[in-house]
Amino acid sequence: EADIYQTPRYLVIGTGKKITLECSQTMGHDKMYWYQQDPGMELHLIHYSYGVNSTEKGDLSSESTVSRIRTEHFPLTLESARPSHTSQYLCASSEGQAKALNTEAFFGQGTRLTVV
Amino acid sequence: GEDVEQSLFLSVREGDSSVINCTYTDSSSTYLYWYKQEPGAGLQLLTYIFSNMDMKQDQRLTVLLNKKDKHLSLRIADTQTGDSAIYFCAEKEDSSASKIIFGSGTRLSIRP
Numbered sequence: 001e002a003d004i005y006q007t008p009r010y011l012v013i014g015t016g017k018k019i020t021l022e023c024s025q026t027m028g029h030d031k032m033y034w035y036q037q038d039p040g041m042e043l044h045l046i047h048y049s050y051g052v053n054s055t056e057k058g059d060l061s062s063e064s065t066v067s068r069i070r071t072e073h074f075p076l077t078l079e080s081a082r083p084s085h086t087s088q089y090l091c092a093s094s095e096g097q098a099k100a101l102n103t104e105a106f107f108g109q110g111t112r113l114t115v116v
Numbered sequence: 117g118e119d120v121e122q123s124l125f126l127s128v129r130e131g132d133s134s135v136i137n138c139t140y141t142d143s144s145s146t147y148l149y150w151y152k153q154e155p156g157a158g159l160q161l162l163t164y165i166f167s168n169m170d171m172k173q174d175q176r177l178t179v180l181l182n183k184k185d186k187h188l189s190l191r192i193a194d195t196q197t198g199d200s201a202i203y204f205c206a207e208k209e210d211s212s213a214s215k216i217i218f219g220s221g222t223r224l225s226i227r228p
Binding site for chain 1: 161219221
C-alpha cells in the first residue's frame, strides 16, 4: 500500500508569512517530486529530487525552495507567501533506480494553500 | 517543450462506456499513464502502457495507444457512479527520467 503523506491538507495564511509544506514517504523511494495544480489546470512540476542532498527545479518556475536531507522527507518552503502562491501542491515519489521496471508514481493527497 | 492535452469534461450515462482521449507531443515518450483523482483524494495510478504496445486491457479498463498520431485513450466499460472523478493522462520519457508530464485532466460525470 502506498504511504505518502502531506501536511497540512489545507492552509490559509497571510501575505508575507513563511510556510513549509511537509511531505513524507515510507516506501524508501529515491525520487520525489512537487507539483503545483491550479483548479481545472494541468499539473506542473516545480521541484524534484533524485535522492538525499539532490534537488532540481522543474518545468514551472517557482519561488519555493525544497530540501532533501533524509530519503523519506521532502519539504517545500515559501519564505514569504503571496496571493499568487494560492494553489494546490501535490507531492509524489517513485523508485529511483535507472533501470527500474516499476513506473508507478505515488501521490499524496495534496495541500491546498490559500494566501490572503 | 513537451505537452499533454485532454478535453476538460465528459458526461456519460451510467452503464455506457466512457472514452477519455489524450494527445501528447513528445515522440520519445516511453511510458504513458492514466491517473484517477477522486474529490478530496490524491492521484491514484489506474494503468500504464509502454510505447511498444498498442493496447492494454485490465478488467473494465482498456488503454489504446496510437503512437503515430501520439494519441492515447482510456475506455471504461459499464461506467458506474463510482467512476466519477478527474482522469489525468501523463507521459514519461524513459524509466530513468525524473519528471512526468501531466495533462489538465478530464472530469468525468455520470448521468443516471
